[in-house]
Amino acid sequence: PDNNAPPMPWFGMDIGGTLTKLVYFEPRETNRRELDKETEVLKNIRRYLTRNSAYGNTGRRDVHLQMDNVQIRGRRGTLHFIRFPTSEVGAFLQLARSKGMADLVNTIYATGGGAYKFEEDFIKEVNMSLSKLDELDALIAGVLFVDAMNPQECYYWAPPDEHPADSVSYRTESVSDRTEAPPYSEAALSLYVRKPFDFSSPYPFLLVNIGSGVSVLVVNAPDDYYRVSGTSLGGGTFLGLCCLLTGCSSFEEAISLAASGDNTTVDKLVRDIYGGDYARFGLPGDLVASSFGQMSSADRRASVSRSDLARATLVTITNNIGSIARLCASNENIERVVFCGNFLRVNPLSMKLLSYAMSYWSRGALKALFLEHEGYFGAVGCLLHLDL
Ligand code: ADP
Structure with a gap:
């Protein structure tokens, strides 16, 4: 284990335009000494996250995506994948506060537009500062890491x-x-x-x-x-x-x-226009020629x-x-x-x-x-x- 590693809990967060994605690293307890080091608050957070698959009204854990035996910064553990609507960030912060997150002064690495938009709220509500990363840098790093760890990816x-x-x-x-x-x-x-x-x-x-x-x-x-x-x-x-x-x-x-x-009642297909294929340019009759093209007709709409x-x-x-x-x-x-x-x-x-x-x-x-x-x-x- 790396003694310079930041204190637990370890999260990565992507606060997107629609959904907020939260990845939580659950460390494997390697020995008694590390177990003892885990504070009550940390233990509660870990238990709350890993023993439930729904949080509040809208938070969900994608249990089927969980990745075991992942190594990050010299620690082995499990990655958990949680999402909730970005419109619920306020409720998330309240929940996080009620679980004692505000007592753990720390930093969350965050990306997505919400990392900028909600920065103040994180400090006010849970005393967490957001360390912001570029979303495309984070995206590519994430793709390469997960693919390397998961042969089924x-x-x-x-x-x-x-x-x-x-x-x-x-x-x-x-x-x-x-x-x-x-x-x-x-x-x-x-x-x-x-x-x-x-x-x-x-x-x-x-x-x-x-x-x-x-x-x-x-x-x-x-x-x-x-x-x-x-x-x-x-x-x-x-x-x-x-x-x-x-x-x-x-x-x-x-x-x-x-x-x-069935989209063919809504779209205008090549065959609706040609009666069949537009053979000269290899366009089959089933191809959509005009998306929603039938909807200009009142009868069709009805x-x-x-x-x-x-x-x-x-x-x-x-x-x-x-x-x-x-x-x-x-x-x-x-x-x-x-x-x-x-x-x-x-x-x-x-x-x-x-x-x-x-x-x-x-x-x-x-x-x-x-x-x-x-x-x-x-x-x-x-x-x-x-x-x-
Ligand atoms: P962003 O970072 O912009 O929020 P995402 O990759 O999370 O982007 O994708 C958001 C899109 O995923 C939505 O626009 C919608 O099409 C789709 N989606 C999938 N699941 C949900 C869900 N539970 N609630 C809302 N949108 C969802």
């Missing part, structure tokens, strides 16, 4: 019978030679399965973080990256539009509506369902992000595109759409990759700062 979606070589073999075909199912065929996508991807030599890769908004980064090495693009049409847009259009009130509800909906609207919103936002990612990847000559951020939480449909669209439109040249710890990398990156 990186995965992709593919048809169950796809051979690893298949995705390469159709690179040489032209679009019109292709025999695969057209994009967004529901049947094809629903069969997609999750497969592990070996991300041990990752560079260069494109990192697309889909949070409230979207950032696209080119990563050449751990300390060599830049932000190439982004869009304000992100996870926040999906949820905001879905709430407006369907009256739903949570992300989970929006996703489950979308899962049972018969559309909430779930169809949720589905169309999801498909619109997802495919737009997919197009931007694809253009960036081809501009930068990069083949691996890693998607992260909480928009992908409990959202296999978007992951499958992204996988299909990336591979289809690049004729197999691009691979969409995903990470199990979705939206927690910025918070992990903050925690790792303890390591410097």
